[in-house]
Amino acid sequence: MAVGSSELGPLYPVAGVSMATVSAGIKKAGRRDLVLFGLVEGAQVAGLYTTNAFRAAPVTLAMQHAGLGETRYFLVNTGNANAGTGAAGLRDALACCQKLAEITGTRVEQVLPFSTGVIGQPLPVDKITAAIPLASQTLATDGWLDAAQGIMTTDTRPKAASRQIHYQGHTLTITGIAKGAGMIKPNMATMLGFVFTDALIPQAQLQTMLQRAADKSFNRITVDGDTSTNDCCMLVATGSSGVGLEDQALHDQFVEALESVFLSLAQGLVRDAEGATKLVSVRVQGAASRDEALKVAYAVAESPLVKTALFASDPNWGRILAAVGRAGVEQLDVSQVGIWLGEVCIVANGGVAADYSEEQGAAVMAREEIDILIHLGRGDHQDCVWTCDFSYDYVKINAEYRT
Amino acid sequence: MAVGSSELGPLYPVAGVSMATVSAGIKKAGRRDLVLFGLVEGAQVAGLYTTNAFRAAPVTLAMQHAGLGETRYFLVNTGNANAGTGAAGLRDALACCQKLAEITGTRVEQVLPFSTGVIGQPLPVDKITAAIPLASQTLATDGWLDAAQGIMTTDTRPKAASRQIHYQGHTLTITGIAKGAGMIKPNMATMLGFVFTDALIPQAQLQTMLQRAADKSFNRITVDGDTSTNDCCMLVATGSSGVGLEDQALHDQFVEALESVFLSLAQGLVRDAEGATKLVSVRVQGAASRDEALKVAYAVAESPLVKTALFASDPNWGRILAAVGRAGVEQLDVSQVGIWLGEVCIVANGGVAADYSEEQGAAVMAREEIDILIHLGRGDHQDCVWTCDFSYDYVKINAEYRT
Numbered sequence: 153m154a155v156g157s158s159e160l161g162p163l164y165p166v167a168g169v170s171m172a173t174v175s176a177g178i179k180k181a182g183r184r185d186l187v188l189f190g191l192v193e194g195a196q197v198a199g200l201y202t203t204n205a206f207r208a209a210p211v212t213l214a215m216q217h218a219g220l221g222e223t224r225y226f227l228v229n230t231g232n233a234n235a236g237t238g239a240a241g242l243r244d245a246l247a248c249c250q251k252l253a254e255i256t257g258t259r260v261e262q263v264l265p266f267s268t269g270v271i272g273q274p275l276p277v278d279k280i281t282a283a284i285p286l287a288s289q290t291l292a293t294d295g296w297l298d299a300a301q302g303i304m305t306t307d308t309r310p311k312a313a314s315r316q317i318h319y320q321g322h323t324l325t326i327t328g329i330a331k332g333a334g335m336i337k338p339n340m341a342t343m344l345g346f347v348f349t350d351a352l353i354p355q356a357q358l359q360t361m362l363q364r365a366a367d368k369s370f371n372r373i374t375v376d377g378d379t380s381t382n383d384c385c386m387l388v389a390t391g392s393s394g395v396g397l398e399d400q401a402l403h404d405q406f407v408e409a410l411e412s413v414f415l416s417l418a419q420g421l422v423r424d425a426e427g428a429t430k431l432v433s434v435r436v437q438g439a440a441s442r443d444e445a446l447k448v449a450y451a452v453a454e455s456p457l458v459k460t461a462l463f464a465s466d467p468n469w470g471r472i473l474a475a476v477g478r479a480g481v482e483q484l485d486v487s488q489v490g491i492w493l494g495e496v497c498i499v500a501n502g503g504v505a506a507d508y509s510e511e512q513g514a515a516v517m518a519r520e521e522i523d524i525l526i527h528l529g530r531g532d533h534q535d536c537v538w539t540c541d542f543s544y545d546y547v548k549i550n551a552e553y554r555t
Numbered sequence: 556m557a558v559g560s561s562e563l564g565p566l567y568p569v570a571g572v573s574m575a576t577v578s579a580g581i582k583k584a585g586r587r588d589l590v591l592f593g594l595v596e597g598a599q600v601a602g603l604y605t606t607n608a609f610r611a612a613p614v615t616l617a618m619q620h621a622g623l624g625e626t627r628y629f630l631v632n633t634g635n636a637n638a639g640t641g642a643a644g645l646r647d648a649l650a651c652c653q654k655l656a657e658i659t660g661t662r663v664e665q666v667l668p669f670s671t672g673v674i675g676q677p678l679p680v681d682k683i684t685a686a687i688p689l690a691s692q693t694l695a696t697d698g699w700l701d702a703a704q705g706i707m708t709t710d711t712r713p714k715a716a717s718r719q720i721h722y723q724g725h726t727l728t729i730t731g732i733a734k735g736a737g738m739i740k741p742n743m744a745t746m747l748g749f750v751f752t753d754a755l756i757p758q759a760q761l762q763t764m765l766q767r768a769a770d771k772s773f774n775r776i777t778v779d780g781d782t783s784t785n786d787c788c789m790l791v792a793t794g795s796s797g798v799g800l801e802d803q804a805l806h807d808q809f810v811e812a813l814e815s816v817f818l819s820l821a822q823g824l825v826r827d828a829e830g831a832t833k834l835v836s837v838r839v840q841g842a843a844s845r846d847e848a849l850k851v852a853y854a855v856a857e858s859p860l861v862k863t864a865l866f867a868s869d870p871n872w873g874r875i876l877a878a879v880g881r882a883g884v885e886q887l888d889v890s891q892v893g894i895w896l897g898e899v900c901i902v903a904n905g906g907v908a909a910d911y912s913e914e915q916g917a918a919v920m921a922r923e924e925i926d927i928l929i930h931l932g933r934g935d936h937q938d939c940v941w942t943c944d945f946s947y948d949y950v951k952i953n954a955e956y957r958t
Contacts, residue, residue: 205887206880206905236876238906271873272907334860376859378874379881456779456859456945457953464954470674471781473639477609478782484608502609503641504675542859544950550860551867 154308155423155431155520155540163296163314164325167350168192168390170291173302176283178276179231179269186280187302188252188287189226189346195390197223197264198359200366202383209234209241209275210265211384213249217261218386221355224262226346226386227252229269229280230303230331235381236272244275251281255288268305268331268344268382300329303344306549307333311420315409319402322395324351326410330385330417334375334426334550345370345385345417351406352391362387365411369418372537375425376546377454422538427545430462431521433538438488440531444481448526449537451479459542462522467513469498476526488529494522557711558826558834558923558943566699566717567728570753571595571793573694576705579686581679582634582672589683590705591655591690592629592749598793600626600667601762603769605786612637612644612678613668614787616652620664621789624758627665629749629789630655632672632683633706633734638784639675647678654684658691671708671734671747671785703732706747709952710736714823718812722805725798727754729813733788733820736778736829748773748788748820754809755794765790768814772821776941778828779949780857825941830948833865834924836941841891843934847884851929852940854882862945865925870916872901879929891932897925 170190178185191197199218201211217223227248234241249263267275300310314327328347353361366385397403423431434453439445452458455475461468472491477484491499494516498508516522573593581588594600602621604614620626630651637644652666670678703713717730731750756764769788800806826834837856842848855861858878864871875894880887894902897919901911919925 204877204880205884206876206889233873236873236902236906238904241906271871271877378858378860378877381873381877381880455781456949457781460950460953463950466954468674470636470639470784473609474607474674474781474784477607477784481608486609499639501641503639503644542950544947546859547863547866547945547947547950550863551869 155428158309160297160310160312161314163312164316164327165293166325166327166348166390168195168392169348169388170293171295171299172287172290172292173295173298174283174287174290176229176279178229178279183231184298184302185230186283186287187228187299188291189228190291191224191388192390192392193224195223195388196353196355196358198355198362198387200362200385202380204379204381204383206236206381208267208382209237210245210267211382213242213245214264214266214384217264220261222262223264224258225252225256226264226266228266228303228344230305231269232267232273232275233269233271233382234267234275237274240274244277247277248275248280248284251284252288255285266344266384268303271381296327296329300331303329303331305331305333306426307331307424309424311417311424313413313416313420315413317402317405317409319405322393324393324395324406325349326413328413328417330421332421333424344382346388347386347413348388348390349410350390350393352394352396353389358387358389361407361410365414368411369414372535373418373422374450374453374537374539375422419538422540425540426549427543428540429520429543430541431538432462432524432540433536434524434526435534435536436526436528437534438527438529438531439533442533442535444528444530445533445535446537448476448479448481448528449535451475452524452526453537453539456542459539462517462541463543465514465517467493467498467510467517469493469513472524473499481528485529490527490529492525493517494519558831561712563700563713563715564717566715567719567730568696569728569730569751569793571598571795572751572791573696574698574702575690575693575695576698576701577686577690577693579632579682581632581682586634587701587705588633589686589690590631590702591694592631593694594627594791595793595795596627598626598791599756599758599761601758601765601790603765603788605783607782607784607786609639609784611670611785612640613648613670614785616645616648617667617669617787620652620667623664625665626667627661628655628659629667629669631669631706631747633708634672635670635676635678636672636674636785637670637678640677643677647680650680651683651687654687655691658688667789669747669787671706674784699730699732703734706732706734708734708736709829710734710827712827714820714827716816716819716823718816720805720808720812722808725796727796727798727809728752729816731816731820733824735824736827747785750789750816751791751793752813753793753796755797755799756792761790761792764810764813768817771814772817775939776821776825777853777856778825778943822941825943828943829952830946831943832923832946833944834941835865835927835943836939837927837929838937838939839929839931840937841930841932841934842936845936845938847931847933848936848938849940851879851882851884851931852938854878855927855929856940856942859945862942865920865944866946868917868920870896870901870913870920872896872916875927876902884931887931893930893932895928896920897922
């Protein structure tokens with residue numbers, strides 16, 4: 153059901169990063185559900201965390217530990233979100249970090265825990281701690297695909313992206329993985345995203361780069377409008393290349409590559425969203441502010457009526473118009489509003505465009521990737537969000553998730 | 556697929572109101588799709604209209620005409636919303652009113668038009684004007700059920716409710732009909748609601764009564780969060796009983812009956828919402844303000860993940876907790892939050908309640924009518940919204956709506 157090719161392209165190793173993917177049997181016996189990332193000493197870590205007030209225990213702990221610096225490990229499990237688990241959840245997450253710290257001779261604060269899966273069930277600490285020794289013994293510089301598969305929940309495909317920059321004899325690498333297919337309206341990050349580079353970047357600069365890249369990617373996608381309790385997006389700079397970004401041309405090239413990795417991962421989530429058959433961009437231009445552009449874009453992108461019409465390839469543009477109209481824009485002059493489906497103008501001057509034909513609309517709606525453009529005619533701000541359609545399979549996947 | 560009994564109970568005539576339901580063949584030949592209400596001279600009319608910026612042409616006209624007073628007719632068609640139709644839409648709606656005015660010897664401003672159905676297609680004026688003579692000739696004091704059926708779109712059942720008040724030898728009657736099953740998050744009224752009484756009530760007081768009753772009923776339901784372009788809710792007091800509401804006891808009894816008619820109609824919409832198998836109330840208590848209570852209630856009531864869990868009768872309370880957490884309440888202290896499914900406490904102190912068992916939750920979720928109570932522990936404000944679950948049939952109905 154996912155949209156577009158599942159081809160990932162080459163996934164380059166990142167100097168200073170090692171990884172292992174093993175089975176702890178958290179939800180299903182034999183499933184490889186525990187991923188460990190090892191970071192070289194001195195690696196800088198930036199993080200974005202969910203804004204959901206019911207932040208999961210591992211997120212709370214990861215924030216605390218990351219704040220202390222000197223991070224050496226990311227310990228990630230799928231199958232259990234350790235969210236809505238109160239004080240016991242914090243104790244359980246800490247116990248897993250503690251086990252890894254003991255084995256590796258590090259301090260517990262140097263381990264950041266991440267969890268994804270069902271909310272509200274106790275973390276099976278014994279299963280996880282039993283699998284940690286094998287993970288720590290099998291850390292290797294390759295294994296991105298295994299890791300990307302290891303953090304999946306209802307995802308049907310692993311998501312990973314990699315870029316290399318060659319500049320004046322130097323090579324910098326950026327490689328990342330992400331997961332998430334439902335409960336997706338990241339407000340900081342996707343369910344889980346881990347991106348690594350061997351560039352040498354101070355932590356404060358790294359955090360700024362992460363925020364900017366996320367604001368153009370993970371923070372602009374929505375599957376169902378439900379922000380998860382477990383969203384985390386981490387960006388690591390190991391510095392192992394020895395190359396910093398003081399040169400402005402290299403810096404700009406690096407940021408472009410970084411943002412392309414982020415966008416590829418974020419769109420990968422939408423392409424593989426629960427039940428998705430289409431990838432849809434909703435771009436709003438001519439807004440009085442960026443907030444206004446986003447408000448309208450989300451109103452359209454999250455409308456169940458728009459999303460079921462997209463699923464049916466039905467150019468029922470009245471639903472887009474209705475969603476724009478209810479988005480809460482003060483004093484919207486509908487006579488100034490224009491709406492395009494792909495290259496076809498469907499609404500002009502507050503009503504159907506004079507030369508619009510149903511055939512034109514149907515031709516665009518039949519595509520697997522659809523661009524919706526809304527021009528509000530109120531100013532020069534714009535923004536864009538990505539979403540998917542709403543299918544029988546979304547209901548099926550979410551009605552049967554725990555059974 | 557609708558929830559609960561379809562039994563409507565007795566529908567009492569209202570002195571001063573007549574009605575006719577005929578076929579104009581707007582979408583399907585033979586379908587009775589045109590409803591005409593006649594009002595006695597002097598009847599007072601109060602109205603609430605959609606807040607969608609893309610207000611449909613008939614809504615704009617109904618607002619203008621109602622503002623001039625002396626309303627004598629409501630002309631209602633289904634099968635075509637006459638929305639997103641620009642200047643032509645206004646001209647078309649006016650032409651239908653004009654035809655009725657000519658036949659009945661009234662002024663065009665005394666006719667209020669209402670439309671519901673597909674957005675963005677030209678109103679078939681010729682078909683409607685051809686059917687108007689028969690409608691005006693067959694006006695009768697009874698026929699509520701026909702009228703309620705005549706305004707349906709994807710509704711599977713007519714919605715109507717009626718109450719009588721007996722007080723010191725007088726009888727006052729309130730009878731109303733409504734329609735709507737999708738694109739339902741009224742922000743003024745349901746898609747269409749018409750309630751009539753023979754009480755003698757000045758227009759200003761009637762408008763206040765309508766606003767209050769709608770705020771406790773139509774303005775508290777959501778099916779898919781999509782506010783329609785055509786929402787209208789009208790309350791008519793014909794005065795034909797000759798009985799006013801100066802007596803406070805009678806006034807209070809009347810308001811109670813009126814609000815019970817409104818709530819019955821509003822819940823009727825949710826019970827028959829597209830694909831609905833459950834009627835769900837989401838009540839938020841302990842909020843710092845009523846706005847805050849509503850924000851949380853709508854976040855839960857509109858969460859596709861909560862709604863699919865309700866469809867599956869899965870007590871996946873983690874999704875309710877996640878929706879509360881993302882609702883945007885500033886500085887929410889999750890340790891103060893409690894959540895109940897029916898009588899079962901599922902969340903206390905920010906995590907699963909100590910004595911909660913999955914069996915208890917499953918027993919509540921198996922019911923056809925489910926109450927969700929969320930206590931925020933921040934103040935003493937509260938509010939409640941009603942919604943339904945999210946099923947395969949919702950997707951089916953909305954993917955196939957125009958085919």
